[in-house]
Amino acid sequence: MALSIDLAVMVTVIxxxxxxxxxxxLRYMFHLAKSKHYCDKASHDHGKYTFDAFISYCDDDRSFVLKDSIGNLENEGNYKLCVHQRDFLPGQEITVNITNAIHYSRKTVCIITRTFFESYCCIFEINMARKENMYSREGKNIIFLVFLEQIPLTMLELIEKQSYKINNPITKK
Incomplete structure (x- = not known):
């Protein structure tokens, strides 16, 4: 009896x-499967994407993204961007919207500030983009990091431990 309890506890811990x-x-696979259930069909790297890029940013940086970046990139650069305020489908779970936005975009652009790392949604977005990069795009780099401010090296080390690696050219002086 005690042996079976020990075995059950050991298996549970493992x-x-x-x-x-x-x-x-696991989150990436779950949300990708969920998004395929809700959407018609996924674009599996046939070169057909709905968006050129998904822009991931913290709400504190909304002014920079909406006024400075999007206007320039869409009007002058002729890019079609996915921005959550405008392009996410109402009524759909935020995680499904995020996963779809990343999956249907050629690239993911993350606007990095200190507040970016304080937002659960931003952390979720960068991790989902990283998983998309690894599992659906055969390791092709789809993530671009734009640093609006200098990020302390200790913050990047903390973030690196949370499951993804960032190379920050600003702190490597």
Whole structure:
């Protein structure tokens, strides 16, 4: 009896450790499967994307993104961008909207500030883009980081431990 309880506890601990270790991969796969259920069909790298880029940013940086960046890129650069205020489907879960935006965009552009790393949605977006990069795009780099301010190296190290790696040219002086 005690042996079976010990075995059950051991198996439970191992499963929990594995789920925690692969949490972002599991979330990505879950949300991608969920988005395929809600949408017609996914664009599996046939060169046909709805958007040129998905712009990931914190709401504190909305003014820069909406006034400075989007106007220039869409009007002068002739790019079609996905921005959550304008392009997310109402009534759909935010995680499904994020996953679809990344999956149907050629690139993901992350506007990096200190507040970006304080937002759960921003962390979710960069991790989903990273998983898209690894599993659906055969390792082709789809993530562009735009640093609006200098980020302390300690913050980047903390973020790196949360499951993704960032190379910051600003702090490598």
């Amino acid at each position: 499963v929990l450790v594995l789920v925690y270790k692969y949490r972002w991969k």
